[in-house]
Amino acid sequence: MSGKSAKLQRRQNRALAVTDWSNLDVRMFRDDVDWLASLGEASQIDKRWQGIIGLALTPHMARVVHEGMALLQTRRPAHVRAIKLEFAAEIEASRHSVKLLDDTKKLYDGVVQDFERIDEQHSQAWAFVPDYALGVRDGRIFTTSRAAEFQRSGRFSERTTGPNGYSNRFGFDIGKAAASILRQFGYAPNFLALPVQQWGTAPTINTLDRSDYYETRFDPSFPPALSDILCLIEGSINSGLHIFKRIEGPFASPVFRVLFVTVSHALSALDEVRARYPDITETPGMSGVSDVIDLPEAVRIRTLRKLRNRCMHYVIPANLAELDERLPMYGLVEATSPGLSYETVNADVLLVLASLSDALHNWRQD
Template sequence: MTDEETVGAVARKMVSEDARWIVDALLGAGKSSEEAAGVVALLLIGHSSRIVYEGALAIRSADPYLGVPAVANELKDVHADVITRSRHATKLLDDTKKSLDDLQSEMGGYYARHRQEFTGNSAEWARFMETDLGLYSAAGRLLGATIPLQFRMGILANSKVADLGQQLYEISQEHGSIQALLSQAAGDSSPITYDADYGPLGRIEDSDVLTDRYLSSRYDPALPLEAKLLLLMIEGELNVSSVLLPFTEARHPDAVFRARTIILIHALSGIQQVLGRLNGSSQSPSTQAIRAYVSQPRVQRLLGPGGPRNIRNRCMHYEIKDKSLALDTSKPMNGIVEAVYPEMSFSDFNQEVTNTTTELSDAVRNWTLR
């Protein structure tokens, strides 16, 4: 094949791999229970949106070595605006068009809506028992919280909370039909199998809390509640990466590598942004501990320009514009890691991402008022 043909084939292969991974990851949860399927859908819908959005861009490309007109003609965009917002939320706080203040304000809108719908409705003597934030956790780790998850899903804050379940169902149905088409991007029309087994994880626990009470002891006391909700979203993403994704990694190693790399790069960047706001205003020992961790040269290297950022770009966007990259479909990630970051092998970079994700997850978990 020519360089152009190889690059196009690799991009289409990644689209197909990611589509097959996310369907396996989502539908496999149904083997445990309907409840587990619903929670996993909440936790992974943002990743599905990324694949739908970026995959559709690739399949619709005018590049003859990338686009697949026969598949593109079947794609529909019923929830295009929601998918676009959800895909963009994959970047967490890395939004070039919105400042941290903008994102805090936006998250504040979600909080206000949930507080309005869930509090102030009981008799005055019973209001101390009211809650407005649902938490999902497993293996002792927070996987997600309802308010940040609505932001992550791309559903606007003015939507009624009671309608979110139906909206999630409709979006998931659309995702499923699109993923089925994207799975054929590399020419494989076989049905998608879903064998993900989350059984060893145990039950995904859910609990309800009052947002301001729960967050009063989380992260740094100098942070506004809205910033803490953003950190809650980041913490959930890190734990999804370290707790949930391993159950699908054996069958979909490259797809999980891409998801994990994207999560880590943006989680690190988001945490660094929040720490930058604190400057020297906080002397909290746990804040100083996480600041020291993020400041380590090996961690900062993941945020710098060059290799790690280039790998993240190839994990996020399927189209490869550099047709001269020396790719090899027999290697993990098709040789992309070595091609854009010659200093490291895929194995070494994958291990660094996995280890750093676990370490950062631990650091954020311990980021409490003490």
Template sequence: MTPHLSLFVYESYRKLKAIDPPLPSVFSSEAEAVVARSRHSLKLFEDTKRGIGGQLSYFRDEVSPAHAKAFLNNTWLPVARFLETDLGFYSYDGKVITTTHAATFHLGVEPDALFQEGAGLHLQAIFQEYGSYLADLGASFEPGRATFVSSLVPQRFDEWPNGVRSAKYYGRVFNGKATPDINRLLTVFRGMMNFVDSVITAGMPADEIEYTVFKIRFLTLHQVLGSLYMLRDERSSDLTVQSMRFVKKITDSPEAVLIMSLAAKPFRNTLMHYNLDSRVDTARVDVAQPLFGLVPIYFPSHDVTSLSEVVDGCIEATAATLEEWATYY
């Protein structure tokens, strides 16, 4: 949940400062940097400062080495070092929802800093700043109120006990041994899609549209789809024939084409940035309606319920295809 919380904090804080420029800073400089990095992790390949190459090199040159340094070559008995691992997995209902590499990326903390002495308390202090900020906005806990979190079953969460050697693992998933760097990011996509497919749905009635749940699900889907479009268009020469088949199965579906259409981009931007497109007639906006009455503006052939069904179906299909692709090689 961290990158989504960071998105809420980062974008709302930008709005507050735009409305009230003299507003004093409510975050320490370090916390503000962590918030920004964590929020920007959701952009994936669409991060304009990094792009595909920058994200691949970040995982290869910073995330992976930090884990290897912390977890490998530590056993006092050299002959037992082959048992050491540097990549852990976490799942829900048997599906991977994140890895230790992906979690490092989404936390927004410098990879090496996670393994320094006192890192836990340091992280706690940063996230206390998150909590204080959200409380100042009016966030509160309402005892007894049902949310997707309260419907989750703790026993369905699982940590793979032994982990794996990342160098070996990334060479045998998705696109195979020729592209371990691409496979690292595809593993992140896999976890993100399983997270919104398995976790950010629990306990929600099929006919009920809850704004935060829809926002997280839609934006995650949009960013993964956008990144796969970029991979297809800019790195097709790096992909095997089988991998291109999987990518096109995801990106060419009618649901993906609808969600990624240029006409729908302002809808994504509103969910992401809290900005209303300047071309929208404000008389058509109704904050009392689900998704503020914006759906028919950007998706004329849909209402809230039918669009939600499209998003749900695309999430399920994308997650399933990534699962199949991950184990195909």
């Protein structure tokens, strides 16, 4: 083959590969929408689970819609105007909340300010009753009223429930948008049965006084907003482990992406807390968390920035090689992290999440 012919062949191969990779973009989006639809359907088995799942799932639904819109803009820009979003601003804010303290528009101080604002709203709305709601099972936090407000899952300061309540209207808008975006690519959501019996007993919602709770929950030197942040992190971790992973069924790839994003930002956020409060690094609570942050598996996860980006976004760079829809995560782990396999990274993620869940659960002061 002449040099000119070989060059042409390589160009054609690259063009074909990019087309195939682009198809994986839509396939990933389809996977996520099918997962959301199936998990939403599974939550109908029990009203207690339905509420908890709705609060836990909303930020990830927002990510799917936000990134799905970006994919639609890239692939079929003329179809974008067909999508109508009643809660566009809330969806964008909810999607950013999965970054925890890594939101470059806020960082630590901005997130603290958010929780201080939420505290003021809740204190006014709940002036004569316990001002804090906690979703918990076996002492492990799944959500709090203030975390849900930060993630835009709920608007507890309004205290409006039922079909006309904020949570129901927002959840409906996100779900409708995800399905509508998928239809612009020529597909409809596919509902698959999930092993809901593996969930076990649903977390219960307890109402209590926030100040009394935090007095023995974390270190006394922490401002209340920081304790709110720690509960947000703990709830994100436990939701991933005990809701999403427990019944992942045929949705291993969507669940892996959610868990990888969760663990990446949880490690970063907790390391930020450790750096800002060096005087408590030797206390039992922070020491237990530090032990997990410094695990080789945790350190390795934090180096995989390219993989984190592929778990967050759908559009796949054309320079990634050896992708294959038959592989776990379509080969994105191996393509972004040379020398590592999906099985290795997945094991790292589960180990670190379980260890963080235990460390945060055991932070309680004597």
